Amino acid sequence: MNRHPPAHKTRLTALVAALCACAMLGTVAHGSARRNESQQVKDLHYGEVLFYFYQQQYFSAITNLLTAQQFQRIDHHRDEAELLLGGMYLSYGLHLQAGEIFQRLIDAGAAPEIRDRAWFYLAKIRYQRGYLAEAGDAISRIHDALPGELEEERQLLQAQLLMERKDYRQASEVLARMHGQSAWAQYGRYNLGVALIKAGDSAAGTALLEEVGGKPAADEELKSLKDKANVALGYAFLRDAAPARAQARLEQVRLDGLLSNKALLGVGWAYSAQNQNQQSLVPWTELQKRNVIDSAVQEALLALPYALGRLGAYQQSLQQYETAIAVYTNEMARIDSSMMAIRSGKMVDAILQNDAVNEMGWFWRMREVPDAPESRYLIHLMAGHDFQEALKNYRDLRFLTQNLDYWTNNIGIFGDMLATRRLAYEKRLPRVLQDERSRNFSELPARRDRYAAELVRIENTNDVMGLANDKEQQLLARLSRVESTLKHLSGHEDISAAQDKYRLLQGLLFWDVSSDYVPRLWQARKELKTLDQNLAETGTRREALMRAQADAPRTFENFSARIVQLRGRVTQLQSRVQAMASAHGHFLEELAVAELTAQKERLAAYLTQARFAVAQMYDEAANAGRGTK
Amino acid sequence: MKDRIIMHTLKRVRRAFVLLSLSLLVSLPPAVSVADTTGKPQATQYKGLDQQAQSLKKDVMELNRDLLALEEELLFPASTQVAVFVSMDIGSLFELDAVEVKLDDKVVAHYLYTQREIEALRRGGVHRLYLGNLRVGKHELVAFFTGKGPHDRDYRRGATLEFEKLTEPRYIELQIKDVTRNLQPEFRVKEWQ
Numbered sequence: 001m002n003r004h005p006p007a008h009k010t011r012l013t014a015l016v017a018a019l020c021a022c023a024m025l026g027t028v029a030h031g032s033a034r035r036n037e038s039q040q041v042k043d044l045h046y047g048e049v050l051f052y053f054y055q056q057q058y059f060s061a062i063t064n065l066l067t068a069q070q071f072q073r074i075d076h077h078r079d080e081a082e083l084l085l086g087g088m089y090l091s092y093g094l095h096l097q098a099g100e101i102f103q104r105l106i107d108a109g110a111a112p113e114i115r116d117r118a119w120f121y122l123a124k125i126r127y128q129r130g131y132l133a134e135a136g137d138a139i140s141r142i143h144d145a146l147p148g149e150l151e152e153e154r155q156l157l158q159a160q161l162l163m164e165r166k167d168y169r170q171a172s173e174v175l176a177r178m179h180g181q182s183a184w185a186q187y188g189r190y191n192l193g194v195a196l197i198k199a200g201d202s203a204a205g206t207a208l209l210e211e212v213g214g215k216p217a218a219d220e221e222l223k224s225l226k227d228k229a230n231v232a233l234g235y236a237f238l239r240d241a242a243p244a245r246a247q248a249r250l251e252q253v254r255l256d257g258l259l260s261n262k263a264l265l266g267v268g269w270a271y272s273a274q275n276q277n278q279q280s281l282v283p284w285t286e287l288q289k290r291n292v293i294d295s296a297v298q299e300a301l302l303a304l305p306y307a308l309g310r311l312g313a314y315q316q317s318l319q320q321y322e323t324a325i326a327v328y329t330n331e332m333a334r335i336d337s338s339m340m341a342i343r344s345g346k347m348v349d350a351i352l353q354n355d356a357v358n359e360m361g362w363f364w365r366m367r368e369v370p371d372a373p374e375s376r377y378l379i380h381l382m383a384g385h386d387f388q389e390a391l392k393n394y395r396d397l398r399f400l401t402q403n404l405d406y407w408t409n410n411i412g413i414f415g416d417m418l419a420t421r422r423l424a425y426e427k428r429l430p431r432v433l434q435d436e437r438s439r440n441f442s443e444l445p446a447r448r449d450r451y452a453a454e455l456v457r458i459e460n461t462n463d464v465m466g467l468a469n470d471k472e473q474q475l476l477a478r479l480s481r482v483e484s485t486l487k488h489l490s491g492h493e494d495i496s497a498a499q500d501k502y503r504l505l506q507g508l509l510f511w512d513v514s515s516d517y518v519p520r521l522w523q524a525r526k527e528l529k530t531l532d533q534n535l536a537e538t539g540t541r542r543e544a545l546m547r548a549q550a551d552a553p554r555t556f557e558n559f560s561a562r563i564v565q566l567r568g569r570v571t572q573l574q575s576r577v578q579a580m581a582s583a584h585g586h587f588l589e590e591l592a593v594a595e596l597t598a599q600k601e602r603l604a605a606y607l608t609q610a611r612f613a614v615a616q617m618y619d620e621a622a623n624a625g626r627g628t629k
Numbered sequence: 630m631k632d633r634i635i636m637h638t639l640k641r642v643r644r645a646f647v648l649l650s651l652s653l654l655v656s657l658p659p660a661v662s663v664a665d666t667t668g669k670p671q672a673t674q675y676k677g678l679d680q681q682a683q684s685l686k687k688d689v690m691e692l693n694r695d696l697l698a699l700e701e702e703l704l705f706p707a708s709t710q711v712a713v714f715v716s717m718d719i720g721s722l723f724e725l726d727a728v729e730v731k732l733d734d735k736v737v738a739h740y741l742y743t744q745r746e747i748e749a750l751r752r753g754g755v756h757r758l759y760l761g762n763l764r765v766g767k768h769e770l771v772a773f774f775t776g777k778g779p780h781d782r783d784y785r786r787g788a789t790l791e792f793e794k795l796t797e798p799r800y801i802e803l804q805i806k807d808v809t810r811n812l813q814p815e816f817r818v819k820e821w822q
Binding site for chain 2: 041044046047048050051052053054055059062063064066067070071089092094095097386389390393396397400403404407410411414417418559562563566569570573576577580583584587
């Protein structure tokens, strides 16, 4: 038996870090989580939870963990399991439950490293829910550096909290302590830069954003952040009437990145502000070729004729305004028909039609935009946080529907099985109890005792022949019959030869048995011991049978009641899930319609401006014509 | 004259554009998204909906816990329950393909592992390969591991365990370990109590 099974390497800490990081920071930490702590799996069922967890099957991981806890199978990992559960709950948005778990761990005096992590997660929960003072209190209770990337995340959270208190100096100091190349530090500096500019400290904010925007970026995530910083800087410089600096920053933005349209638009305005109208045509003409649903492209449709006007190309300018008017009008009509399509209620299912719903998950992201006319207007909305969160919930609810359907089917099977088992039991038990062997069981101990007493007698009296086997017993009986016959014949005939033969055979038999006496006695004792064991086992089984006879009806009733109760819960949850899915679907549609309405309003504003400009041009041209007459 | 008026008009239009463009900066969200406290009607409405969804998820998870417990107690009562688990320690000397388990000379499980599952095993996860029932008494378990061994060679190894099923659940772990001494994988069968 192995009471101390071998070690398996795990990296719980960093995983929980990744989990909780994702709760707060989207997918920022997911790809870069590193496992840098190892520990031993001492309970197989905890390992089973990790098996699902590592495959990102979190629903299965949570339900297995809850079941293992109920059966008390993961006692060696009690605190770690709680921490893992809290982390998974937190990432599902179950703040209340996660908070209770972390608070419980702290109150129960968990080990310092677990306590520190629990304080950290509590700080995050409080921060997310807007309890900033309480979050600050929780983070101040962390004594030691947290493992792995958690420490950087803690520093970022601390900096965020300081920024919320407008303590930019300290926030800056905290961020300065973070490793320069760390993605967390870069995000922190970006946020601080934006916060400072918004707070009016342009110089400090600009310096931070320039640092982020000027650093070489190794991966897509940091490249995007770099683009973001440069776009933010570019527009800040434009606002501060520093077009040359704006141009320099905006030209750093990748042409194929998500922010390239905004950057091109800004570059155009930077040229324009420096009276380089000819050059401003280049980015705006490029934008004109791009997808018109982008607001920067829409704005460029107006900016281009403006630049042409400044260059004196009035005819071309007028043509471009008219083109813009046609495009805006066309797009507004398309938006109207898209709104109708969305209100028909098919949008969400179209988004998820190719998605295999086999797990719930907060790492899930929509990979493909559905092939529908309205999709082109909703790309930005669909990539946005609100839409993604609601869509994830909707997807999770679809998963829950499947899960509950599965249990509806299975619970019916459980009921059938229980009925079959009860029937079989009711039929078999009386038969078993009435079986002759079963009925004679009470005599067995007495028979055993007689056997044991006989063995003692043989041993005490040295009754060698008492251990003769069946064949020898038969021979002994035959010799006994021979002896009687010889006695009967004695005095009538000469039987001396026969008597000699009898004595010889009797001697031989005795010799055979007595020479084997010791091993036979040992064998007899061994058999008695085996008999005792068998009797004890039979007794145990019989007792179990008797107990089953007494308990089974209660057990069946208990199972039956549980099945009925659980079936009721399944049915009730099914209707709740259905209603909730419908509410989420409706919310997503409303979100989409609101987005389309905003887009339509923006187009309407552009359309008004374009028409106004055209009208002005015609008026001025007409007035000029009258003047020359 | 005409030019001047058009320029004037365009200047007004341009100012409007610059304001629109600068609004982009304001609309740039922080890179690290935080709780939205802007009080937008949509955000408020969604917060309530989201809380209801989370509460519902928790209720379904707890229901699953109770159903899994019922399933196990009903189908695999402790007195007859036997579970076979697979674990892997490091696992760099053996690329696992499949495991087959025989109990008392009868195949009870044959499982093909995906790359994702193997990675989960390597990271410390333990796979419950089989859950079933056995009578009290002596039994024999034979496990066969197939995959690629060192030097990319096909590998098939067996491991055996004779064990006694008592009235408590019996857990058996099939371990795949690297033996660095001879650079060979090792397969063991262990009983847990």
